[in-house]
Amino acid sequence: MAQQESHISMCAVRTAFLALIAIAALASSSARTHAQVSLLMEEPYGFFGTVVPTGHNAIYFDRVCAETPLRLRRCDPGELGAVIARYRGVSGYDWVAIPLVPYLYSVEDPQNVPARVDRETVERMRSRYFEAHLISSLGANASSHGFLPGGWNDLLGAAYERRLYAFRIETTEAQDDAFIARMNSAANHSQYKLLYSNCSDFARVVLNSYFPGTFRRNIFLDAGMTSPKQLAWDLERYARKHPETELTVFEVPQVPGYRRSSSSNKGLAQSLSTTPYVVPIALVNPYIAGGLFLDYLVRERHHIIPDHPQLVSPDTLATPSTPILTTSVRNGQDSRSVGTQAPDAADIGRAESNATEADLWAGTK
16 A cells, blocks of 8 residues: 555656646747847938938847848847848848848947947948958949938948837747748849838838738828838837737937937828928828828827837947847836837937847839
């Protein structure tokens, strides 16, 4: 009888042990399938940003890295991921992938980001990185931007030009793997058109590959065009209906010194209805002007930036224990709360630091 009870006890212990192993395996498997993608909404700057104050879109992947600027792979441990976007005039390519830190600051080590920059410093850092990492893929004759945005200069040092916001959502590694395979197998030929095949159209198609059918053009209110603020608004609305995506908003301040502070993103309706453009539009077709103004009242006045988004700086990038764009709370504030536009941060942050649809694959329609 004693032997039987001992045998039963051993079986119970063995069963409990195996159950703990199974639970740990499931937890580990769940952790391995975790991934994140961030929509970058970048503010307009300069003369072109005044004429077309919509800004720029790019996509940041925390588990997708650049094997080359034109080929993707899964990230190795410790890598921060890559930013991918559609550009104009980059050696005939439709998209280019750049590691996160060079995309923001034109350097590989975030500890080398200066607190303040001038034009000469920015151009020197960009040229140095281009010659070391991009010239072999894009060619020595790759053009830099001129009057209009475009060229390889736009691939590097975005935070010297403008402030950026990152809208981070939860995805899976399986989705990342499917995206990598699709991008690597598709032709990469320039399809950029300012109105209907721009950077926001590229981001729209990429996001739809993760969340099919979610992001669409608005034919009536936006005249079929896609803008950075529109995409961010759609993503914020989708996240409210699907809290499992855990939308979190981050801010990357503009590094001061190179340019004047960038301005807030405007959607198409706001760009046209709150500027002198509205006069000729109203004269030609008052119904279109009325539709744009209605869209401005319904959507454009909705604040998609929280009061206190978590700040991303070179210091946070340089801290291995605090991976970029993976924490959601700063000073007890929930970064997912939506409020008024955050105050301009171009002159804070690093200045206070001591350290110096199948559309994409076959052509966007």
